[in-house]
Amino acid sequence: MTVAKIRKCLAGLAAATIAFGFAYAQQGPRGKSSYMPVDITEPFSAIFARLSAQKPEVTREHMALLNERYDLSDRPAAGVTMDRTRPVQEGVRVKLPAGQTWEALANMSPEQIRDRNLFPKGFYPLPHPKHQEGGFVFPRFLIDEIKRQEARDLTRFDVEYDIPDHFLPEFPPAMYLNQRTDLGDVSQGKLVTINNYYELFNGIIPPKQLEGLRLLLTAFPQQQFNLTEDRRSELPSRGATCFDCHSNGHTNKATHLAPDARPQESRHRIVTPTLRGVQIQRLFGSQRALKTIEDFTQFEQAGAYFDGDHVIAAKKGMNPLDRLTQVDLMAEFQEELGFPPAPKLDVFGRLDPSKATPAELRGQEIFFGKGRCDACHTAPYYTDNLMHDLKTERFFKPEMINGLNEVGDGAIKTFPLRGIKNSPPYMHDGRLLTLDDTVEFFNLVLGTKLTGEEKHDLVAFLRTL
Known part of the structure; x- marks a missing residue:
């Protein structure tokens, strides 16, 4: 083999190695083994x-x-409890990026939020308290x-x-x-x-x-x-x-x-x-x-x-x-x-107008209307028994945070909303501490552009389920 042919082969090998490395990087991180050490x-x-x-x-x-x-302070909602006496926490606890408002974020595209690094950190996937260990x-x-x-x-x-x-x-x-x-x-x-x-x-x-x-x-x-x-x-x-x-x-x-x-x-x-x-x-x-x-x-x-x-x-x-x-x-x-x-609900899972407040009835209209919540959470049990991918990775760049590779969530099942006030915190990983946080999260991710009053009414309805 001539020197020229050897150089050509080496160049081809180098190119293949670079291509393989790029393809591997595109695949994401790979562990050394799928198995835990036994001995x-x-x-x-x-x-x-x-x-x-x-x-x-x-x-x-x-x-x-x-x-x-998050704002981790103890701020219970007046007159709202779980099954017995524990107060339900109120208010949005996810902290906003400096200089931003929820209204301003809701008017941005996912790409703008991602490129300017404005997705609220409390909406990122939440790491395990010791993610490298888990359990x-x-x-x-x-x-x-x-x-x-x-x-x-x-x-x-x-x-x-x-x-x-x-x-x-x-x-x-x-x-x-x-x-x-x-x-x-x-x-x-x-x-x-x-x-x-x-x-x-x-x-x-x-x-x-x-x-x-x-x-x-x-x-x-x-x-x-x-x-x-x-x-x-x-x-x-x-x-x-x-x-x-x-x-x-x-x-x-x-x-x-x-x-x-x-x-x-x-x-x-x-x-x-x-x-x-x-x-x-x-x-x-x-x-x-x-x-x-x-x-x-x-x-x-x-x-x-x-x-x-x-x-x-x-x-x-x-x-x-x-x-x-x-x-x-x-x-x-x-x-x-x-x-x-759920004493305010009828047999179809809807509010009985004679028992509900005006805010709760308005919240129900938002749930089944502008908020588009019922696209997944259908009455009477408020689930469609399907998996859905919210594609949260549209809003932020991949990042390693406290041992978790933050790249999005993938498909998540639709949890029933009946009795939802008794089951905080919310999402599969508990990243949303209150129902107010949950409404803000979906308002941003789904792009429903609810007003402040509409968000308040929607939370009031969710507490009746």
Whole structure:
């Protein structure tokens, strides 16, 4: 081969290498492996000491992000409560970019907002409080009550829950049964656990549902809570239960990461949705589109409990659930969980004019009209049981923030809006702290250009659902 031919080959190889590199960059980041390390050689004492020492800085960094994005003050709405007595927080808590107003932003195109870096930071996807690690993180009030009743500790030594309590659902939440609406709140103001479920539900629900409830309250090994040296609990743990996140069949907004993407920075934060009204839903998992509550129940134990890695589950103690004698029973009880009462709604899910205020009636007109909310949230349960992509990446440039690769959200299921005031914060990752924030978000993303009064009326309507 001549020198000229060698040079030509090398030039071609260089060009191919550059092209491959460009194509790879266009694909986005790729992890070294889809699998978690199974064989941990570092002793637990060293892991505990190292991660415990890092916890204060991890907490400081993440809370700085929240304070940059939000007004976290406790400002309850006058006369508006959840099922019992917890006040509903009011007001837009997402902070605006300097010198901007919501009206000015609403009059810009997505491209203008992106190019001028004006998309409010509180509308960006919200990172996990320790995104590089992920995993279940529980609010302190849930940790304390489970420890009191069961002597089972859900504290993580490496990270703390982040969203302040006054933005979270009432605890313990009320619990309603579809076939026994005459009983009202069947939890009697208590957190239902393995210690008290029998006395609370024996004689109210049939044997299959009673067994299903028992399984939903039984602790199984989970990625951060188990017996291995790479757990994140100080003491060996029996694990976590389905209702550790779905308190009383509702939610306490415990958080973790979606199990269905790699590398770690591409995984999206998830806050626990309510199980109220699952009998009318046809999709489960905010971004995974599982088709039945049985699929969701079985998948959570087999995959999501272990961050989507069935290989490491074998080490940590996965508990395979039998579809007929366990999963179906768990699903049957979940499908008995009802929505909270909505005394102002008629049987079609619309406001009864004799019971609603003028602001609520105006808000209903906006919901089904100018606001275009019903394009996805159709009455009477206010969901279309579909997945939708809001294409939020139109509004901001990709950026790595606290371990999360901020590139948009992808398709998200339409959550039912019945009982929505009882389930803050909102969106799949909890980035919207109040209903006011939610209205501002969709007004901007959908381009509906609501006035200040229309936004206020729409929030008033949402509180009636």
